[in-house]
Amino acid sequence: MTGRxxxxxxxxxxxxxxxxxxxxxxxxxIDVPPRPGQPVTWPSENRTRIKTYQTGGGSACSLIASxxxxxxxxxxxxxxxxxxxxxxxxxxxxPDCWHQRLTPEQLENINLYPLNDGTHYYWHRCLRGxxxxxxxxxxxxxxxxxxxxxYEPDDPELVELTPNQREFINRFVRNGNVPAPxxxxxxxxxxxxxxxxxxxxxxxxxxxxDLSIPGVEMRGRVTELLVYxxxxxxxxxxxxxxxxxxxxxxxPESVPDACWHAFEQSSQxxxxxxxxGEIHAQWQIDARINGEWQQFHxxxxxxxxxxxxxxxxxxxxx
Numbered sequence: 495m496t497g498r499x500x501x502x503x504x505x506x507x508x509x510x511x512x513x514x515x516x517x518x519x520x521x522x523x524i525d526v527p528p529r530p531g532q533p534v535t536w537p538s539e540n541r542t543r544i545k546t547y548q549t550g551g552g553s554a555c556s557l558i559a560s561x562x563x564x565x566x567x568x569x570x571x572x573x574x575x576x577x578x579x580x581x582x583x584x585x586x587x588x589p590d591c592w593h594q595r596l597t598p599e600q601l602e603n604i605n606l607y608p609l610n611d612g613t614h615y616y617w618h619r620c621l622r623g624x625x626x627x628x629x630x631x632x633x634x635x636x637x638x639x640x641x642x643x644x645y646e647p648d649d650p651e652l653v654e655l656t657p658n659q660r661e662f663i664n665r666f667v668r669n670g671n672v673p674a675p676x677x678x679x680x681x682x683x684x685x686x687x688x689x690x691x692x693x694x695x696x697x698x699x700x701x702x703x704d705l706s707i708p709g710v711e712m713r714g715r716v717t718e719l720l721v722y723x724x725x726x727x728x729x730x731x732x733x734x735x736x737x738x739x740x741x742x743x744x745x746p747e748s749v750p751d752a753c754w755h756a757f758e759q760s761s762q763x764x765x766x767x768x769x770x771g772e773i774h775a776q777w778q779i780d781a782r783i784n785g786e787w788q789q790f791h792x793x794x795x796x797x798x799x800x801x802x803x804x805x806x807x808x809x810x811x812x
Contacts, residue, residue, distance in 0.1 A: 542604040543791040544640060547783050553707050554623070556640045558669075559779045559791040560604045564714055565669025567640075568707040569621065579629040579662065586658045588629070591620040593645065593652050609644070616652070618643040619663075666706045672714065673698040677721065677773035677799030679755075680739045686804050687760050690745065692752035693721045694737030695775055711782045712790065718776040723755045723801065724769050731755050736775070760805035769801040 542560040549555050549568070557566035579588070593616040601608060606615055620639045623632045645652055655663065676697035685691040699716040716736045722728055731753045738752035746754045761768045774796045781790040 541793070545790070546639060547781075549707060549710055550784050555705055555707060555710050555783070557705075557712060557781055557790065558604075558640075559712070559714075559793070560672075561777070561793045561795050562602065562604075562672055563669050564672060564701055564712050564779055565667070565703050566705055566712070567663070567667045568705045568710055569666050579624070582658065582662045582665070584658045586656045588624055588626050589621055589655060589659045589663065591618065591653060592655050592659070593618055593643070594654070595647075596642070604642075606642075613644050613646050616643050616645050617641075621663075668703055668705050670701050670703045672701060672777065672795055674795055674797045675699075675716070675719070675736075675773045675775040677771055677797065677801075678739075679723075679801065681742045681744070684802050684804060685757060686806055688756055688758065688806070690754055690756050692738055692740040692744070692749065692754050693719070693723060693731065693771075693773070694739050694753065695719060695773065696739075699736040699775070709782065709785050712779065713782075713787075714777050714779040716775045717778045717792075719753055720774040720776070721753050721755070722772040724757070725771060728769075729755065757803045759803070761801065761803040762805065767802065769803065771799045771801050773797055773799055 542558065544556065544558045546554060546556040553569060555566055555568035558564070596604075596606070596615045596617060598608075601615065609615070618641045624630070625632055674697060675695040677693060678696040679685055679691040679693050682689075682691065695716060701712075701714040703712045705711055718732060718734055719737045720730065720732050721737075722730055733753040734751055738749055740749050740752055744752075746752070757769070764770075774794050777793055777795055778789065779791040779793075780787050782788075
């Protein structure tokens with residue numbers, strides 16, 4: 495089967511289209527290994543989204559967001575300030591459509607698994623709207639399309655960029671990593687049995703990426719936490735944002751919007767004397783296009799945490 499035929503299994507994105515890589519999604523809404531016990535109930539598609547926008551003034555941006563990375567590539571006439579296109583290309587042709595094999599890190603970022611039939615996933619990108627003789631932006635503006643196609647590595651239709659062409663394209667790529675949540679309890683990271691403790695995300699809970707075109711940017715923030723303090727087969731607590739880090743004076747009544755939990759047994763009853771908890775952070779990603787913010791994507795980022803719980807022992811008097 496040729497790369498062109500197999501490419502029909504993937505999506506080429508253009509203005510206004512959305513890529514959802516549904517064949518590789520786990521059965522659960524939150525992308526964590528299946529475990530027995532209470533299922534995760536958060537409704538989240540947890541997919542990668544790619545969308546291309548015409549951003550005005552002869553410019554175009556292709557944005558991408560996944561549970562691991564947020565960013566995009568933008569091209570515009572204003573972005574060509576500095577070295578000219580001709581100077582950057584140094585005699586090479588202006589790129590038309592080209593391919594680049596996804597790295598293991600990129601596959602992980604967009605929740606794809608390596609193929610085992612001798613084929614591979616490739617970025618398929620196309621650039622239109624620049625006059626190939628004068629290197630001026632054409633009246634219709636720039637058109638930038640991106641998709642993920644499947645090819646055999648020796649397929650004659652594969653087109654790779656030259657180093658000069660790659661430098662030209664890379665001038666306009668921006669991205670940032672989505673941090674994993676870090677589960678901690680307060681007021682003490684090592685609580686006592688039957689003490690009320692509040693779980694919170696001690697990691698970064700926002701992200702901001704400036705694209706290469708003024709007025710185009712992306713931002714993200716954690717909007718809600720879901721925590722399994724005792725593991726997936728135990729109770730579940732939720733709270734808005736990244737939770738609250740409380741003090742010894744706080745209580746569930748005084749801080750009702752925290753992720754409160756009280757352990758009924760010490761961690762000595764658990765393997766390795768610790769509870770293997772889970773924390774799941776709901777992210778909202780927004781994009782600023784033509785000066786206006788709009789919702790772009792939402793997903794869940796998850797991690798595990800180990801919690802030791804001490805047992806209160808009675809004081810023995812002689």
